[in-house]
Amino acid sequence: MDAIFPELSTYNRGMGGYSLKGVLNVGWVDIHAVYPQGTVPSPFLSKLSEIMQLPTGAPFDPFMETIRELPHCEACGDIRYLRGDEFVRSNSELWIPTAELIYASPLIMVHHITDHGYCPPAEYIEAVLALELDQRFDSYVVYKEKLFESGWYDLVPT
Numbered sequence: 001m002d003a004i005f006p007e008l009s010t011y012n013r014g015m016g017g018y019s020l021k022g023v024l025n026v027g028w029v030d031i032h033a034v035y036p037q038g039t040v041p042s043p044f045l046s047k048l049s050e051i052m053q054l055p056t057g058a059p060f061d062p063f064m065e066t067i068r069e070l071p072h073c074e075a076c077g078d079i080r081y082l083r084g085d086e087f088v089r090s091n092s093e094l095w096i097p098t099a100e101l102i103y104a105s106p107l108i109m110v111h112h113i114t115d116h117g118y119c120p121p122a123e124y125i126e127a128v129l130a131l132e133l134d135q136r137f138d139s140y141v142v143y144k145e146k147l148f149e150s151g152w153y154d155l156v157p158t
Helices: 042-052 109-116 122-130 139-150
Strands: 023-025 063-067 091-097 102-106
Touching: 042 109, 042 122, 063 139, 091 122, 091 139, 102 122
Parallel strands: 023 102
Antiparallel strands: 063 091, 091 102
């Protein structure tokens, strides 16, 4: 089972006692338990679909910690998403930036929305709808900056 985090809690996945200031968890739910459900606006689903189609190397890169496996749903099994370049999208986190903060989600959250009725918080939906996909955003670069801010790198011997 994937990690489960409370909605809008501070991101600390795999960081021990550290956390990333200004990064909030969204969509780290257990679909076998109670989770927020409802209908999401169709423009939100369209924007998510557009994000999922972004090819590798696009100026806007919200896919963080990409690994060589497919996203996996506890109820449905492996999920295949095709990118715009016709390759299967590997499992990763989806980082959605705003001017003030970043929302971090497991990629499987998209499947939970479309197939299991998960409804993310309204502020997350608004953030996705406000995205300009031609802006430059590199989630990995931002992640490394946030790690330095957190003091986590102080654990690494030099």
